[in-house]
Amino acid sequence: MSTRIAFLKGHGTENDFVIVPDPENTLDLTPAAVAALCDRRAGIGADGVLHVVRSAAHPEAGEMAGEADWFMDYRNADGSVSEMCGNGVRVFARYLQHAGHVAEGDTAIATRGGVKTVHIAKNGEITVGMGRARLPEGDVEVSVGEHNWPARNVNMGNPHAVAFVDDLAHAGDLYSPPPFSPASAYPEGVNVEFVVDRGPRHVAMRVHERGSGETRSCGTGACAVAVATARRDGADPAVTGTPVTYTVDVLGGRLVITEHPDGEIEMTGPAVIVAEGEFDAEWLESTLR
Numbered sequence: 045m046s047t048r049i050a051f052l053k054g055h056g057t058e059n060d061f062v063i064v065p066d067p068e069n070t071l072d073l074t075p076a077a078v079a080a081l082c083d084r085r086a087g088i089g090a091d092g093v094l095h096v097v098r099s100a101a102h103p104e105a106g107e108m109a110g111e112a113d114w115f116m117d118y119r120n121a122d123g124s125v126s127e128m129c130g131n132g133v134r135v136f137a138r139y140l141q142h143a144g145h146v147a148e149g150d151t152a153i154a155t156r157g158g159v160k161t162v163h164i165a166k167n168g169e170i171t172v173g174m175g176r177a178r179l180p181e182g183d184v185e186v187s188v189g190e191h192n193w194p195a196r197n198v199n200m201g202n203p204h205a206v207a208f209v210d211d212l213a214h215a216g217d218l219y220s221p222p223p224f225s226p227a228s229a230y231p232e233g234v235n236v237e238f239v240v241d242r243g244p245r246h247v248a249m250r251v252h253e254r255g256s257g258e259t260r261s262c263g264t265g266a267c268a269v270a271v272a273t274a275r276r277d278g279a280d281p282a283v284t285g286t287p288v289t290y291t292v293d294v295l296g297g298r299l300v301i302t303e304h305p306d307g308e309i310e311m312t313g314p315a316v317i318v319a320e321g322e323f324d325a326e327w328l329e330s331t332l333r
Contacts, residue, residue, distance in 0.1 A: 047325035051081075052139060053088065056131035056315045058260035058296025062090040063139050063317075069101040075123025080331040081323075082121040087331075088323065091259045092129060093119045094136050099154045108154040114140060115154040120255030128157035128201040130263015134170040134315035137162045142317050157201030170315050174264065175201060176307035177271045186224045186236055188216040195224070195236070196272035200309075202254075203234045204268035208276065212240055215250045218258035237265045239273065247273055248293040260296030267309050270301035281305040 049071070052063040062081050064071065073095055082090045095117035099105040105115035116136045118129045133153055140146040140153075141164055148164045161173035178199040186195045186207050191214050193207040205224055209215065215222070215238040222236045233254040242248050249269050251262040270290040274280065279288045281303050289302040299313040 048322040049325055049328075050320070050322055051088065052142075052317055052321075053090070053319040054094075054135040054138060054315065054317045055296070056134045056261065056263065057294050057299060057313055059129075059131035059262065059294075060090050060260075061092050061094045061132055061135050062088050063094045063096060063135070065096045065139075065143070067096070067098045067101065069097045071095075073117075073119065074332070075119070076332050077328055078119040078123040079121065080328060091121055091253070091256045092126070092132060094132055094139070095119065096136065096139065104156065105154045108159050111159045112152040112154040114145065118155065120253070121257070122255045124255040125156070126202060126255065128155050128160075128264055130172060130174060130200075130265075130267060130311050131261055131313070131315075133160050133162065133172045133263070134311075134313060135317075137164060137170055137172075138315035138317055155201075168314060169312050171310050171312040172263070174267050174309040174311050177268065177303075177309060179271070179275070180229070182226075182229060184224060184226075184229050186222050188214060188222050196268075196275065197229060198268035198272055200264040200267050202264055203230050203232070204237060204265055205230070205234050206237045206239060206268055206272035208273075209238050209240060212238055212248065212250050214238070215252075218250065218252045220257075221254070222252055235262060235265050235268075237262070237269050239269050242291075242293060245277075245289065246291045246293075250295065261294035261299070263299065263311055263313070266292040266294060266299045267301050267311055271303060271309070274303060282307060 099109035099115040163171040195205040195207040
C-alpha cells in the first residue's frame with residue numbers, strides 16, 4: 045500500500061504555499077521534491093513549501109526550541125532554502141491555529157531568520173514582528189531591458205533591492221531575475237522590488253522573488269519597500285521617535301507595515317487556508333526518477 049502524506053494549501057495576499065505538517069521531521073524533502081510539489085501543472089502548485097516541524101526535532105532550530113515550539117522550514121519553489129518569508133509566517137501561524145496548536149493572541153515561530161513574534165487577531169488579520177531592517181552601504185543598480193534604476197539595499201533577514209519606477213510595467217515580465225550590479229552586493233542572489241507611489245504613505249509594488257520568480261506578494265519585500273520609501277521620504281523613526289506606517293499594495297492584496305522607533309517592524313495582513321488533502325509518496329518518488 046502506498047504512503048499517503050497530508051498537505052494543506054494556503055495563501056497570504058495570494059502568495060501561496062503547500063503546507064506539509066511533519067512534527068518529528070521524518071520526511072526527506074529534497075530540493076527536487078519541493079520543486080515537484082510546487083509545479084503548477086504537474087504538481088500541487090505554489091510559490092513555496094512550508095515544512096511544519098517542531099523546533100526541537102530540527103537541527104537548525106533546536107537552539108530556538110525554548111522560545112518557539114514550531115519551526116518554519118521554508119523552501120522556495122525551486123527547492124532552494126530561504127531564510128525568511130513574511131507571508132509564509134502568517135500562513136504558518138494560520139495553519140497552527142487551524143490545527144489547534146495555538147489560539148488567538150500571541151505566539152512565536154522559529155525561522156532561519158530568527159524567532160518571529162506573531163499576533164492572531166479576532167478579525168482574522170495576523171501581525172508578524174519582522175525584526176529590524178539592515179541597510180548595507182554602497183550603490184546598487186537594477187535593470188530590465190533598456191531601463192536602469194538605482195536601488196536601495198535592504199536586508200530583512202533576506203536580501204532585497206528596492207527600485208522606484210514611474211510605471212510598474214517597466215519591470216517587464218519578471219520571469220527571469222532582473223540583472224543587478226555590483227555582483228558583490230548580493231553574492232547569493234536577491235529579491236527585487238519595483239515600486240510606484242499611490243498616495244501619502246501608500247505605494248504599490250511588483251516583486252521578483254529569488255528562487256520563485258514573480259509572486260503575487262512578498263512579505264519581507266513589502267517591509268523592505270516600506271523602509272526604503274520612508275528613508276526616501278526623510279522619515280526615520282529612530283530619529284523622529286515616532287512610528288511610521290505605510291500601506292503597500294501587492295498584486296494579491298494589501299499589507300500594512302509599521303516601523304517603530306526601536307527599529308522593529310510589524311507587518312499586518314490576511315492569511316487563509318484554502319484546501320486540505322493527501323498526495324501519494326510513490327507519485328512524488330516517480331517524479332524524481
